[in-house]
Amino acid sequence: MSIRTAASTVESIQAGNHTDGRVRRNKPVWYGFLGVVMLATAWPVWLRLSEGLAVTDLTSQMPWGAWIAFYIFFVGLSAGAFLLSSLVYVFGMHQFERIGRAALLSAIVSMGVALAFVGFDLGRFERGPITLIFFHWTSPLSWEVRFYVIYIALLTAELVIALRVHKRMVWSVKKSLRWLKILGTVGLPLAIFGVHGGTGTIFAVVKARGMWFGGLFPVIFVVSAMVSGTALLILVHYWQSRASYRRPSKSLLNGLGVVLSGVLAVDLGLLFYEFVVPLLASEHQDLSIITVMTTGPFWWSFWIVQLLCGMIIPFVILVVPRFRANTPAVVLAATMVVIGIVAVRFNIVVPALIPPIIEGYPSNDYFPTLVEWASSAFFIAGGMLVYSLIAEWMPIHEPDPVDELEEDSMVSPEKEVKA
Known part of the structure; x- marks a missing residue:
């Protein structure tokens, strides 16, 4: 090893240690912010659970509001993030590989937040398992509940395999990549026709409401899912890198x-x-x-x-x-x-x-009343907290070995500004 190479290596280690120190100092600020938001909005959540819809602007004539809007928003984020991960694991577009694990985790967490919103709107979380017991062939909601369960299980399995491949914890990387492709291929129609297309179908079959009823509505939901999912992953990659x-x-x-x-x-x-x-x-x-x-x-x-x-x-x-x-x-x-x-x-x-x-x-x-806005902030902050903790424990954003060789892999924001 030459003197120049050795000096460069030492400088990189020192820069890495300095960077790790700043990251550790910033973490309490982020988690503290999320904790404050959740503590400040916990009381409105309790008000809704204890006093019902009286604390909202919802009525029997206006049964859906902000919580249902956020429900379909997060379902779209989930489906869009998963479809973007399929570009990596199904279609082999390796230029997006570094966000593959983040896309899968974003899809899982977004789906959890979506279900929290719709459960909160219904107000009886304990009755959720009953939806899996009773079934009707002509009910989009009956199908949708089952699609959600299968979808979350598939996403979880795919994320576990992707993490094991990244850590080289499998005896055959090639075989694991094949399984990722199989799961992604199965998940594509499930996400398009079952998850977000199915969510659009819930609205599209309501014949009494104009602008909902029609065959175009599920297609609109799927396309907007790709829009929101792609935008979300841009923000996740950018801000996590920073x-x-x-x-x-x-x-x-x-x-x-x-x-x-x-x-x-x-x-x-x-x-x-x-x-x-x-x-x-x-x-x-x-x-x-x-x-x-x-x-x-x-x-x-x-x-x-x-x-x-x-x-x-x-x-x-x-x-x-x-x-x-x-x-x-x-x-x-x-x-x-x-x-x-x-x-x-x-x-x-x-x-x-x-x-x-x-x-x-x-x-x-x-x-929406202040209770509706505040309780929405509670669930959104909760989803961000869950994502951050999992990303802390698992190598969701850890660069792959090939990424670490790139010119832009490690640099502080201060150096970027000077550049």
Whole structure:
């Protein structure tokens, strides 16, 4: 070993030790923040469980609100993250390999948060197992419960195998990779048709509600799942790298930006047909819901948050090569997309329930109460805490050996700014 190589090795070890020290100092801040959020919002959770829906703005005419919107949002995050992991383990797109384990863990945790939201909305968690006992062939909900169970089991098995492959804890890596491909291949139709497509079917079969009823709705759910899942993994990779004092991979973020721009383009096209068909058909129920969304009390959520900030601006950022090559611009676009998809979920659930089904009845009114917002923050912070703890115990973000040889594998944020 030459003197220069030895000096470089010592310098790398010292830099690594210094980085580890800063990471250890930052962890209490992150966990403390999540703990404070959960403690501050625990009382609203207890209020809902003890006093029922009286502490919310939900009524018998307005049965669904923020919790159902967050439920379908996190189901979409889960399905989208899993579909992105399939690019690695099924289709062999190894440029995304470093986020494969993070995608699987994100899918599992997001699914858990989604089920917590829908269980909280129903209010009787102890009755959950009963849904597995009774079954009806024509009920989308009956099918959906079983799809969720199989899906979570499949994700868990795939993550365990991926972790063992990363640690070389299996006697045959080639055989384990084959199993990852088999599980991913089985999970693809399950995620598309069963999990998020099935969630869209729950809405699509409600004939009494305009803008829900129709065969296009499950397709919209699947595409928006890819949009939100891709944006989520961009943020996970970027912020986890920064927290670990590693430079985020520009090539990976650029590739994810290409994927996100593609699915955003499809999502914009589906949004066009989602509105143009009912407008041309002039169906009264559909038109009344479109009016609520575009000119009613939720106009800002549709025009500004969903369409402008969640779709158009990120799409422009991601299709212009100069912007897509800029890491902060890609992260900004992904952040806007995630916020925009939250607005999409609210615009799916709430406006469709505002117009009365029976003509002559007064319109419904809804806006989430402080209890609904605070309890939502409790479950979201809880999901982030679970993800952080598992990532702490397991090598979810640990670079693969080939990644450690890359030029951008280890650098502090201060050095990145100077560069």
